[in-house]
Amino acid sequence: MPRRTAIDTTRRAPRTQPSLTRARILTAAVELADREGIDGLSMRKLGQALGVDPMSLYNHVRDKDDLLDGIADAVVAEIEPSSDSGGWKATLRGTLLAARRTMLRHPWAAGVLESRVTPGPATMRYMEIVLGTLRDGGFTVDLAHHGLHVLGSRTFGFSQDLFDDKAEPIPDTAQLTAMAEAMAADFPHIAELAMAVRHEGGLGGCDDDVEFEFALDLILDGLQRLREQADDPDRSQVERSLTA
Amino acid sequence: MPRRTAIDTTRRAPRTQPSLTRARILTAAVELADREGIDGLSMRKLGQALGVDPMSLYNHVRDKDDLLDGIADAVVAEIEPSSDSGGWKATLRGTLLAARRTMLRHPWAAGVLESRVTPGPATMRYMEIVLGTLRDGGFTVDLAHHGLHVLGSRTFGFSQDLFDDKAEPIPDTAQLTAMAEAMAADFPHIAELAMAVRHEGGLGGCDDDVEFEFALDLILDGLQRLREQADDPDRSQVERSLTA
DNA sequence: TCTCCATACCTACGGTGTAGACCTACGGCG
DNA sequence: CGCCGTAGGTCTACACCGTAGGTATGGAGA
Numbered sequence: 001m002p003r004r005t006a007i008d009t010t011r012r013a014p015r016t017q018p019s020l021t022r023a024r025i026l027t028a029a030v031e032l033a034d035r036e037g038i039d040g041l042s043m044r045k046l047g048q049a050l051g052v053d054p055m056s057l058y059n060h061v062r063d064k065d066d067l068l069d070g071i072a073d074a075v076v077a078e079i080e081p082s083s084d085s086g087g088w089k090a091t092l093r094g095t096l097l098a099a100r101r102t103m104l105r106h107p108w109a110a111g112v113l114e115s116r117v118t119p120g121p122a123t124m125r126y127m128e129i130v131l132g133t134l135r136d137g138g139f140t141v142d143l144a145h146h147g148l149h150v151l152g153s154r155t156f157g158f159s160q161d162l163f164d165d166k167a168e169p170i171p172d173t174a175q176l177t178a179m180a181e182a183m184a185a186d187f188p189h190i191a192e193l194a195m196a197v198r199h200e201g202g203l204g205g206c207d208d209d210v211e212f213e214f215a216l217d218l219i220l221d222g223l224q225r226l227r228e229q230a231d232d233p234d235r236s237q238v239e240r241s242l243t244a
Numbered sequence: 245m246p247r248r249t250a251i252d253t254t255r256r257a258p259r260t261q262p263s264l265t266r267a268r269i270l271t272a273a274v275e276l277a278d279r280e281g282i283d284g285l286s287m288r289k290l291g292q293a294l295g296v297d298p299m300s301l302y303n304h305v306r307d308k309d310d311l312l313d314g315i316a317d318a319v320v321a322e323i324e325p326s327s328d329s330g331g332w333k334a335t336l337r338g339t340l341l342a343a344r345r346t347m348l349r350h351p352w353a354a355g356v357l358e359s360r361v362t363p364g365p366a367t368m369r370y371m372e373i374v375l376g377t378l379r380d381g382g383f384t385v386d387l388a389h390h391g392l393h394v395l396g397s398r399t400f401g402f403s404q405d406l407f408d409d410k411a412e413p414i415p416d417t418a419q420l421t422a423m424a425e426a427m428a429a430d431f432p433h434i435a436e437l438a439m440a441v442r443h444e445g446g447l448g449g450c451d452d453d454v455e456f457e458f459a460l461d462l463i464l465d466g467l468q469r470l471r472e473q474a475d476d477p478d479r480s481q482v483e484r485s486l487t488a
Numbered sequence: 489t490c491t492c493c494a495t496a497c498c499t500a501c502g503g504t505g506t507a508g509a510c511c512t513a514c515g516g517c518g
Numbered sequence: 519c520g521c522c523g524t525a526g527g528t529c530t531a532c533a534c535c536g537t538a539g540g541t542a543t544g545g546a547g548a
Binding site: 286287288298299302307308 | 534535536537538
């Protein structure tokens with residue numbers, strides 16, 4: 001059984017409606033961070049904002065890191081993915097711009113998201129959507145995988161990974177298969193990716209060097225194209241649209 | 245006279261060789277951060293590592309933020325830019341990979357670099373080199389500017405800007421011109437960019453929204469090209485991109 | 489020689505995250 | 519009905535943090 005990352009709330013229904021909830025704590029924490037910045041978010045101030053002893057928070061939150069995990073995921077949950085019907089490109093553009101709007105609403109969020117080590121459910125959902133858009137748009141698993149990385153690290157800073165094997169004992173093939181099957185229901189495309197990655201050499205992880213060079217070459221090639229288009233003014237659509 | 249951002253060391257030579265120097269402090273801080281992570285870097289531990297009272301550090305460092313400014317710039321100074329003679333693309337590729345190698349050597353560095361608000365001299369030098377490579381490669385000032393942003397935010401997280409006018413009182417044209425002239429000697433390409441930006445509408449700042457969309461479209465276009473190459477390697481790409 | 493002042497040191501304050509003991513009130517059960 | 523186990527809230531206390539403000543010192547300039 002996988003160790004629970006947060007407080008175990010699965011035992012039984014509480015006898016009475018508890019005054020404090022993880023949800024209530026998280027929304028208050030997001031508000032506090034919005035108001036005073038991420039450095040202004042302390043357990044004491046948060047407790048005060050909720051009219052509660054700071055230590056009471058620890059009944060719903062493992063530690064401050066768990067709290068940060070929570071509010072990071074809460075912010076990602078605010079993103080409203082685009083449902084543009086004009087093809088994968090327009091859809092993705094809309095989703096990414098929506099993500100950016102959300103990040104601008106919570107300026108501290110990108111930073112804490114970058115520092116998280118494990119994605120929460122909303123972050124998984126977001127990745128599933130981006131991945132699904134690419135796959136439905138005709139991308140191979142491999143290319144969609146790279147796409148997820150470039151697009152992710154652009155908006156937030158996904159550099160570490162879903163299937164990072166540095167921390168945990170190396171997951172063997174059986175474990176990975178089990179993980180993938182468990183995810184298949186909620187996150188089919190992520191599961192598909194997990195299976196594919198499993199088959200490749202990079203057992204259980206993404207090669208960060210490869211992702212970096214992929215993004216770098218994508219950018220350099222793109223810049224080269226724009227430079228050549230600028231030489232030949234007839235074809236400069238992107239340039240034009242930017243300076244318009 | 246521009247307000248000094250750190251301790252003023254310009255007055256006169258110290259009477260005797262001071263046991264503590266900003267340089268000594270910075271290298272010790274980098275070592276400490278490498279060894280214990282960025283959270284392990286405290287003024288107390290740093291003082292202990294140097295065999296000195298923690299408060300003595302404040303004679304060479306305004307506050308901890310100034311210390312972070314210092315070590316961030318010190319890390320950037322470690323980057324050895326490529327001198328590849330195979331054209332702008334190869335040169336840039338080499339420089340960016342060198343930057344990445346340096347960042348991997350100091351895993352905490354990307355994070356603190358992102359949180360800095362003003363680039364130090366080494367960071368300026370690095371930007372000057374990237375900008376110069378693009379300009380020498382035939383890029384317009386405008387496109388080189390965009391390029392600097394995409395490449396920068398890929399490696400570290402330059403999202404805020406050199407000429408950010410949010411914090412300071414709006415610099416008027418005269419001030420900006422003076423800034424540009426002062427920089428011209430050391431950073432000709434950055435100065436050129438500053439002048440160009442001054443002429444445009446975006447008085448004294450870069451529009452972050454524009455940069456985001458530029459990068460987003462660069463990536464989306466790149467992914468589309470790769471997808472089409474996978475579909476049909478023979479067919480002309482330009483032809484396709486026009487009908488897309 | 490005297491004075492000045494940059495540098496290093498010291499104490500102390502208000503903040504942080506959180507361990508561990510305590511209290512309290514409710515649901516389940518004999 | 520009455521007892522008990524326990525989850526959830528509280529309190530105290532500890533170790534650590536950044537750093538304001540005061541003090542001592544020793545070489546350089548007058």
